[in-house]
Amino acid sequence: xxxxxxxxxxxxxxxxxxxxxxxxLKKIEEDFPDRLEAMxxxxxxxHRVYTEGTPLKINRKTIGIMCMQVPEELIYATxxxxxxxxxxxxxxxxxxxxxxxxxxxxxxxxxxxxxYIDHALYRESLDMVVIPTTCDQKRKAGEFLEEMGFNIYxxxxxxxxxxxxxxxxxxxxxxxxxLMLQETTGQRITRKRMREAIKRLNSARQxxxxxxxxxxxxxxxIYGKDTFVITNAYFFDxxxxxxxxxRSLNDELERRKKEGLFTGNRSAPRLLLTGxxxxxxxxxxxxxxxxxxxxxxxxxxxxxxxxxYDAPVFDEANLYDMIPAIADRYLKPCTCPSFVPNNDRKRRxxxxxxxxxxxxxxxxxxxxxxxxxxxxxxxxxxxxxxxxPMLYIETDYSPEDVGQLSTxxxxxxxSIRSRRRRQ
Amino acid sequence: xxxxxxxxxxxxxxRFRFYIQIAAFGLLIYGGYLAIDLGNHLPxxxxxxxxxxxxxCYLFGFQHQMNIPINxxxxxxxxxxxxxxxxxxxxxxxxxxxxxxxxxxxxTLQDWITRLRIKCRVRYSTxxxxxxxxxxxxxxxxxxxxxxxxxxxxxxxxxxPRLPHDFSTPFCMICPGRTVLPIxxxxxxxxxxxxxxxxxxxxxxxxxxxxGLFFTGAFVKKRFFCLFCPMSALQYAFSKAAILKxxxxxxxxxxxxxxxxxxxxxxxxxxxxxxxxxxxxxxCMMCFKCVAACPEEKCLRVTFIGVPVYExxxxxxYRRIEGRCDNGS
Numbered sequence: 001x002x003x004x005x006x007x008x009x010x011x012x013x014x015x016x017x018x019x020x021x022x023x024x025l026k027k028i029e030e031d032f033p034d035r036l037e038a039m040x041x042x043x044x045x046x047h048r049v050y051t052e053g054t055p056l057k058i059n060r061k062t063i064g065i066m067c068m069q070v071p072e073e074l075i076y077a078t079x080x081x082x083x084x085x086x087x088x089x090x091x092x093x094x095x096x097x098x099x100x101x102x103x104x105x106x107x108x109x110x111x112x113x114x115x116y117i118d119h120a121l122y123r124e125s126l127d128m129v130v131i132p133t134t135c136d137q138k139r140k141a142g143e144f145l146e147e148m149g150f151n152i153y154x155x156x157x158x159x160x161x162x163x164x165x166x167x168x169x170x171x172x173x174x175x176x177x178x179l180m181l182q183e184t185t186g187q188r189i190t191r192k193r194m195r196e197a198i199k200r201l202n203s204a205r206q207x208x209x210x211x212x213x214x215x216x217x218x219x220x221x222i223y224g225k226d227t228f229v230i231t232n233a234y235f236f237d238x239x240x241x242x243x244x245x246x247r248s249l250n251d252e253l254e255r256r257k258k259e260g261l262f263t264g265n266r267s268a269p270r271l272l273l274t275g276x277x278x279x280x281x282x283x284x285x286x287x288x289x290x291x292x293x294x295x296x297x298x299x300x301x302x303x304x305x306x307x308x309y310d311a312p313v314f315d316e317a318n319l320y321d322m323i324p325a326i327a328d329r330y331l332k333p334c335t336c337p338s339f340v341p342n343n344d345r346k347r348r349x350x351x352x353x354x355x356x357x358x359x360x361x362x363x364x365x366x367x368x369x370x371x372x373x374x375x376x377x378x379x380x381x382x383x384x385x386x387x388x389p390m391l392y393i394e395t396d397y398s399p400e401d402v403g404q405l406s407t408x409x410x411x412x413x414x415s416i417r418s419r420r421r422r423q
Numbered sequence: 424x425x426x427x428x429x430x431x432x433x434x435x436x437x438r439f440r441f442y443i444q445i446a447a448f449g450l451l452i453y454g455g456y457l458a459i460d461l462g463n464h465l466p467x468x469x470x471x472x473x474x475x476x477x478x479x480c481y482l483f484g485f486q487h488q489m490n491i492p493i494n495x496x497x498x499x500x501x502x503x504x505x506x507x508x509x510x511x512x513x514x515x516x517x518x519x520x521x522x523x524x525x526x527x528x529x530x531t532l533q534d535w536i537t538r539l540r541i542k543c544r545v546r547y548s549t550x551x552x553x554x555x556x557x558x559x560x561x562x563x564x565x566x567x568x569x570x571x572x573x574x575x576x577x578x579x580x581x582x583x584p585r586l587p588h589d590f591s592t593p594f595c596m597i598c599p600g601r602t603v604l605p606i607x608x609x610x611x612x613x614x615x616x617x618x619x620x621x622x623x624x625x626x627x628x629x630x631x632x633x634x635g636l637f638f639t640g641a642f643v644k645k646r647f648f649c650l651f652c653p654m655s656a657l658q659y660a661f662s663k664a665a666i667l668k669x670x671x672x673x674x675x676x677x678x679x680x681x682x683x684x685x686x687x688x689x690x691x692x693x694x695x696x697x698x699x700x701x702x703x704x705x706x707c708m709m710c711f712k713c714v715a716a717c718p719e720e721k722c723l724r725v726t727f728i729g730v731p732v733y734e735x736x737x738x739x740x741y742r743r744i745e746g747r748c749d750n751g752s
Contacts, residue, residue, distance in 0.1 A: 164551075164691070195747075195749075198748050199744075199745060202741060310679050311744070312681070314747075321547075328680050344678055347674070348677065350674070
């Protein structure tokens with residue numbers, strides 16, 4: 001009985017997911033002019049995985065991870081593959097809503113819903129699911145998942161990051177995680193494997209940084225919606241393929257820049273997106289913004305720049321130094337609102353706003369994500385002091401609020417335009 | 424010009440420093456063979472006890488000069504102290520604390536010991552921040568003592584008896600530079616406890632203990648001795664006036680802590696301080712490893728008379744880390 005119900009639920013959910021993904025991809029691909037050649041790789045990838053349901057072939061151990069604080073270098077060093085589980089699918093959100101508290105955030109509900117019916121999108125098995133103790137919902141999710149039969153590893157992360165005590169606590173936590181990984185995968189982490197893993201991830205991040213800097217160009221070279229497609233692909237794509245695809249995209253952008261080919265309206269307000277992470281297929285807000293004539297030129301979210309920007313450095317090429325070095329990379333520069341105090345996020349936003357010549361900031365908070373909701377006030381004040389307007393939007397994965405949101409976004413963009421005219 | 428700058432910023436300062444250190448070590452320990460003499464006011468531990476040295480540490484002469492009756496301070500002898508200090512100052516402001524990071528033979532020796540440890544794959548030891556900040560004050564105490572003790576030979580303070588003459592260079596007696604550096608010129612004569620007087624016995628005995636601590640300390644902790652170095656304390660008094668500077672642009676800093684992570688002397692402010700632009704702290708030895716470890720464009724900069732000579736760049740950062748991942752250094 002139960003199995004039959006689950007089977008039915010699975011079927012309908014996948015139908016919904018495919019529809020949702022198709023619709024989003026159609027908007028991304030067709031509603032905007034200036035389609036970039038190198039984007040085809042990423043569009044196709046999402047078509048394959050989300051609408052056609054082609055399983056990703058992986059003959060290696062797979063470690064599911066949540067949040068951006070799980071040290072991926074360690075996973076690669078054991079020969080396993082990390083897969084970021086944080087889901088943006090409304091179809092999964094509805095599944096999760098059945099058993100998650102009604103006020104939990106859609107990202108959490110969707111992730112749980114996905115795992116409930118499928119053990120991670122089109123993947124046979126997950127050998128381990130790693131959940132860092134960031135927000136309350138992520139923390140407690142582990143207990144749920146354990147009951148569902150997942151092998152859960154709770155990665156302890158401190159609630160603050162400014163003290164040396166927090167740093168050492170985290171470094172020890174990461175060391176423990178490394179030992180656990182070795183046990184799960186049966187592969188020892190050696191100096192050489194560690195160095196290779198660092199190099200692998202660094203070259204991916206280096207390409208990301210190239211894109212990051214290219215986006216400072218004004219007029220703009222690429223739509224924000226496309227950059228989210230790219231960074232979302234990082235969640236599950238093979239890292240070498242992803243890096244290569246991004247490299248050719250960057251090359252294309254550089255070529256276009258030389259030829260004077262730009263994207264979007266030259267006078268389009270340049271916007272910065274911060275707050276809760278947009279994850280495919282929930283690119284609702286970025287799409288609404290860019291359909292309304294704004295351009296997302298930069299972001300400060302954990303599914304994109306916060307995930308990929310920072311780079312670790314080790315001082316001694318031995319494991320006793322490389323592993324803490326990796327740990328530092330995931331703690332110190334991180335601007336996740338689960339940390340108090342989080343002044344780094346304010347500073348980061350101001351620096352990005354300055355660097356990208358941003359006209360305004362859009363702050364997305366998923367309803368139920370208390371941390372982002374709470375940090376909104378102080379961020380708004382910081383930005384206001386610098387004369388940067390901010391639009392605060394509380395939303396979720398459902399398409400119901402699209403009409404109301406687009407009105408607000410259009411008004412915001414218009415206000416930036418008229419402000420410009422006055423100056 | 425732009426190209427030259429790019430090459431410099433892409434370079435690995437560590438390798439450059441490694442060779443400079445070898446050259447400086449050779450010059451300061453064996454320079455005498457080539458009849459090189461850089462004078463007696465060097466702001467670095469070029470030890471006077473090394474026979475064929477290429478120059479001498481300022482502290483040795485400075486301690487001798489401090490053996491002076493207070494009332495003579497404002498006579499010709501005082502003038503001697505002043506010119507000595509000015510020479511020291513003139514040499515120091517040229518290179519700031521880079522004297523420590525690039526030229527000091529005792530520092531170089533510690534870096535070699537660290538290299539040995541890394542080769543042996545022995546972990547470094549870590550300490551709590553509180554202990555660290557307390558230990559760091561010792562260098563100021565040593566600096567005060569190396570002035571006050573020689574003064575106590577010619578003067579009687581608060582009715583206390585004058586100190587014996589053996590206190591004329593108290594710091595040299597306990598400095599590991601005196602015991603260790605002469606070994607490189609084949610002289611192990613300083614590795615003794617001198618029983619000729621009680622003071623000498625105590626001081627040289629202490630010197631032997633410090634020498635032991637120097638080797639063990641340097642093996643488990645990078646630049647262990649530098650934390651206690653009174654030369655470093657004396658230098659810091661003039662550091663703000665130096666023309667070689669380490670600058671930081673706080674707005675560009677993500678506080679990722681890379682600079683702090685590679686810092687041999689554990690200066691946390693380099694990562695945490697986002698307000699001050701002149702970032703040289705008292706323990707800093709200006710090795711500029713932090714600049715090489717910073718992935719932010721021009722966040723950390725080395726300037727000479729205001730002109731940037733070495734800057735942190737993203738390209739340089741990724742180049743260096745990739746190279747290190749490849750060759751495992």
